Amino acid sequence: EYAARLGVNANTAVKAYDQLAQEGVIFNKRGLGYFVAEDAQRYIKDTRRRAFMQTVIPEMVRQMKLLDISLEDMKEAFAKA
Structure with missing residues (x-):
């Protein structure tokens, strides 16, 4: 159904x-x-967090290096978001 x-x-x-x-x-x-x-939300959040850390973050760091974005630039952008 x-x-x-x-x-x-x-x-x-x-x-x-x-x-x-x-x-x-x-x-x-x-x-x-x-x-x-009962613990489904925790499991899903943990799974998504691991995936984020393993895929999104490395790609973001790669892009930052390509575009010469410093960690300070990223911290400022993070604070504004």
């Missing part, structure tokens, strides 16, 4: 639910459906 609402293949939706369950973000209560785990 959810797959149809989103317009995706049912197998894709099942795989997504399985992955979220394996990662502890959701859990299944047989006969009732899926529910969000």
